Structure formats: structure tokens, C-alpha cells
Amino acid sequence: MITRLTIENYALIRKLEIDFHAGFNVITGETGAGKSILVGAISLLFGQRADGSALYDASQKCIIEGFFIISELTVQPLFEEYDLDYDPTLIIRREITPQGKSRAFINDTPVTLNALKAFAERLVDIHSQHHSLLLNESLFQLSLVDQFAGNSRIVEEYSECYRRYLVAKKNLEKLKAEEQKAIADKDYFTFLFNEIAEVNPQPGEEVTLEEEFNMLTHAELIKSALYKINTLLLEDDFSILNQLVEVKSSLVAIRNYYPQSEELLSRVESSYIEIKDLAGELLSDADKVSVDASQLEQVSQRLDLLNKLFLKHRITTADELIAIRDEFDEKLNAIESLGSEISELMEVLTQIERQLTLSAEKLTASRQLQCEPMASEIKSVLSQLGMKDAEIAIKISRKPSYSPNGVDEILFLFSANRGQMPKSIDKVASGGEISRLMLAIKSLIHTRKLIPIAIFDEIDTGVSGDVAAKVGNILAKMSKNLQIIVISHLPQIAAKADNHFFVYKETHENSTLSNIKLLSHNERVNEIAQMISGEQISDAAIATARNLLNEK
Numbered sequence: 001m002i003t004r005l006t007i008e009n010y011a012l013i014r015k016l017e018i019d020f021h022a023g024f025n026v027i028t029g030e031t032g033a034g035k036s037i038l039v040g041a042i043s044l045l046f047g048q049r050a051d052g053s054a055l056y057d058a059s060q061k062c063i064i065e066g067f068f069i070i071s072e073l074t075v076q077p078l079f080e081e082y083d084l085d086y087d088p089t090l091i092i093r094r095e096i097t098p099q100g101k102s103r104a105f106i107n108d109t110p111v112t113l114n115a116l117k118a119f120a121e122r123l124v125d126i127h128s129q130h131h132s133l134l135l136n137e138s139l140f141q142l143s144l145v146d147q148f149a150g151n152s153r154i155v156e157e158y159s160e161c162y163r164r165y166l167v168a169k170k171n172l173e174k175l176k177a178e179e180q181k182a183i184a185d186k187d188y189f190t191f192l193f194n195e196i197a198e199v200n201p202q203p204g205e206e207v208t209l210e211e212e213f214n215m216l217t218h219a220e221l222i223k224s225a226l227y228k229i230n231t232l233l234l235e236d237d238f239s240i241l242n243q244l245v246e247v248k249s250s251l252v253a254i255r256n257y258y259p260q261s262e263e264l265l266s267r268v269e270s271s272y273i274e275i276k277d278l279a280g281e282l283l284s285d286a287d288k289v290s291v292d293a294s295q296l297e298q299v300s301q302r303l304d305l306l307n308k309l310f311l312k313h314r315i316t317t318a319d320e321l322i323a324i325r326d327e328f329d330e331k332l333n334a335i336e337s338l339g340s341e342i343s344e345l346m347e348v349l350t351q352i353e354r355q356l357t358l359s360a361e362k363l364t365a366s367r368q369l370q371c372e373p374m375a376s377e378i379k380s381v382l383s384q385l386g387m388k389d390a391e392i393a394i395k396i397s398r399k400p401s402y403s404p405n406g407v408d409e410i411l412f413l414f415s416a417n418r419g420q421m422p423k424s425i426d427k428v429a430s431g432g433e434i435s436r437l438m439l440a441i442k443s444l445i446h447t448r449k450l451i452p453i454a455i456f457d458e459i460d461t462g463v464s465g466d467v468a469a470k471v472g473n474i475l476a477k478m479s480k481n482l483q484i485i486v487i488s489h490l491p492q493i494a495a496k497a498d499n500h501f502f503v504y505k506e507t508h509e510n511s512t513l514s515n516i517k518l519l520s521h522n523e524r525v526n527e528i529a530q531m532i533s534g535e536q537i538s539d540a541a542i543a544t545a546r547n548l549l550n551e552k
Helices: 035-045 076-081 113-123 129-134 138-149 152-199 205-217 219-235 240-253 261-288 293-313 318-384 431-446 465-478 521-533 539-550
Strands: 002-010 013-019 024-029 062-069 089-096 102-106 109-111 124-127 391-403 406-415 453-457 483-487 499-507 512-518
Touching (some): 024 035, 035 124, 138 431, 152 293, 152 318, 205 293, 431 453, 499 521
Parallel strands (some): 024 483
């Protein structure tokens, strides 16, 4: 249950602290005093979108904090899911800056709005006039049946299966789209791959070919130069080797007189041997060089083939061309494997769809089982609320395809008068009838103790007199199982509460503020009397107020 709510700098509130109690809490006050502001503040605690324009002082931040006792609830898994330390006292704080930015905390640990909403689903049911309007909507009616049936676990199972179904279906569609594109690309990729594969480039080939092309192009010049060098080194009368022989002879002639000649002779001998070897190699190379027009043509054609592919693919080496060929090969292999991937995923999707069908059938069966008992119990509560001739029927039909909520379409049919065929709620129910119908449904759901706190704003719209007292009785009965907070303008309902809070406005020189206080017994008598008779409280109204409180 909620034990304390503190509000600072929100709407008409500068600073406010409210201590709530177990059982039935009612909040009354004049129109515009700020009763619904309290509901708005609690809604912010549980993830409602923040709005910087709601700040009382636009230069200061707004702080809303709620204290909850959760020791009797099984919510430890929720703490684990959001990596929070469990404590039997839950403190939720929401801060809104003047810039409209929002921060949220659970037990002083920063959390996301999703975390707040997750805790809200386990802690509080906030009903406003907007929720009564939702009663006309099929999805809301479906959620009411699921709450009545206690289908949360089955709904979670279906939702998870439906999520996997959507993911698999999306992946399959993506693969099929890729396959269609791949089929269109396949011929082009095959052509490019074959074009390179037929040329069969070798690593570094362009370098070797260019060298060979240069040699073949200048073969006569190379051959002539090599022969000439060989002649100069070896064969001419004045060749370098003959000159070295003369050098050797001159050094031998002076070796007895010139000691350094021995070293010089050794060096000359080495040079002679080196040059002789060089001459032999050059002659051998010259013999190998041939003027081969046919070979030159072949090399030229090969270079032309490679250069055309280089230009086409905007590259400069055979190694890059090989990499491109391998890339096309991988793409073609991937295209070939798409078919098997699609087949595998289709099988997976079929299995998921089987599970989804079973889960949907399980959910449908549970809903069908509860439709008649729920309608019967709603009718019983409506009778207690003064609608003895009311008829309610809950019809379930099948949707043509899977949806996030199953395959069921729920329709509440209602009739307030005897002899009138039940029809869609939006066609036959008045505002007061919708309020009583919603209260009847909520009372049934909350008797299952699914949520510990229920907050009602405008649940008494369109009711008065004896019906209002019966609404109060229903709310009082509900408060035996959970904490009830009701905003009301009816004395019959206010008198049924265990605790009565009064909201009022204080007007200052330049501002208007909302405030709240817990009424004593005598203050309750006066407030209820004023609700009965208006501003001028009569003795009769006082007496009626006391009687209403004594009947509680």
C-alpha cells in the first residue's frame, strides 16, 4: 500500500505531504481545488510522461515521492530484473526540471520509465474518467477479461511466442527479398567471375610480364650491347683482360724492388678472375637473348588482357584482381546458400507457428471459459448498484490472423432495461451506467487481489442518491482486500470511507495554492453536510451527515 505521498512544485502545489492509510481513503473538495492533481502526481510516479509546463514555479524543479509497503507482495523478481536492491519499503521518486527533463529513482537508484511502468503494473490500478471511456474499446474489454481470468502467465507465454513469430517472419521476408535481388545479380556476378577466372591472373604477374615485354621489345639493343661489352672485356686486342695481363707483367718485374707489388698483384689477379667471369656471364646472357616476335606478341596480348581488367575494376595489380575474383566467388556461393537458409527458416517459422497456435488456443479456451461467469458476476454487482434489470453478455469471436493479443475479438454487450436486447456499450449506456458498469468490473477484478492499490477518479459520474450509497458500499467492500483511494463529490460515498481527506485552495496576494488535510470526525460531519446542502450548512444537513457516517 501507499503510505505517504510528497509533492513539491507541481501544478497548484508548492509543497504537500499526505499520509495515506489502509482501507478506504476518500478525497473531497470544491471543484478546481486540485483533487485530480493528486492522481496526476501518482501517475507521474508510475511512468506517465512529464511536462515542464506543469511546474508551479517554472524556475524550480518538481519532486514527487511515494512510499509503499510491499512486504506482502511477491515482487523480488522485478527488483532482480532491473538490478535493484530489494527492500520491503519501496520509495519511488520522480524529478522534473524546468527544461522539462525527467529523472526517476527507485530506492535512490536511477531507473527508466519502463521500470516505473513495470512496478505500476504490480502495485496500482489508476481509474479516471478516461478509463470509463475505454470501456467502449475492444482491446480494453479484452484486457478486462484477461484480468478476471488471471491470464497474465498465459498472455506472457503467447506474447513471447508472438514476438519470436514476428522476428522469424521478418527474417524470412528479408531473406526472400535478398534472394530476389541475388537472382537478379547472379548472372552479372557470374559474368564478372568468369571473365577474371578465364584470364587466371597469377600473384605479381604484371611485374614479370612488364619486365619480359621490355626485354623482348629491346632484344637487339640488349644483345648488341652485351656482345660489345664481352668484346671490350675479353676478345679485343686491347681488351680489359689483356690490359690486366700487361699490368701483371709490370708488377712482376718490380716485385723484388717494390714490396707493395705483392698485394697489388693479388688484387689485380682477383679483378682478372672477376672480369673474366663477368665476361662469360654476359656472353651467356647475350646468347640467350633472342629476337622473338611471336613471344613479344603473346606477352603484349597478356598485358593488354590484364590492363583492361585493371581499368574495369579500377585497380593496378594482379593480386587485387585475384581478390576481386574471390569476392565474386563468395557472393555466388552465398546466393547458392540462400535457398537452403530460406528452407531452414521456413521450417523454424512453421514450428513457431505451431507453438503460437497452441498458445493462442490455450488463451482462447481460458477466455471462453470465463466469459459467462464474468458476465454473471458483473450482473450481480450491477444489481447491487440499483440496476436489477441490467443484462450483460461477453461475446468472443476469432480474428482472421494472429495479433499481439491473440486471435480473439471481445465484445461487451449491455442492456440497462428489461426487454431490451443487449447491444454494444457505446450504443446503449449512459455516462452513469458506464461508471457503474466499470465499477462492477473493477470490483470483480480486485477481489482477486491482483493489485494492492486502486485509485478511482470520477467513478461516481452520473450517479446520485441511493445509487451513490450503493457505489460507496461496493468501494467499501473492495477496501477489505486492498487499499482504495477515491476522489468523489458525493456525500454518500465520502461517508463510507475509513479516512477522509479534504482538498482546498488558499489564495494569496499573487498566487493560488492547493492544500490537503485529514479530517477529524467533526470536520467530516461538516464537510459531508456542506456536500449535501451547499455553502449554507443546515441542521438537517448536519443530521443527515451524522446518519450517513453512522451507517458506515
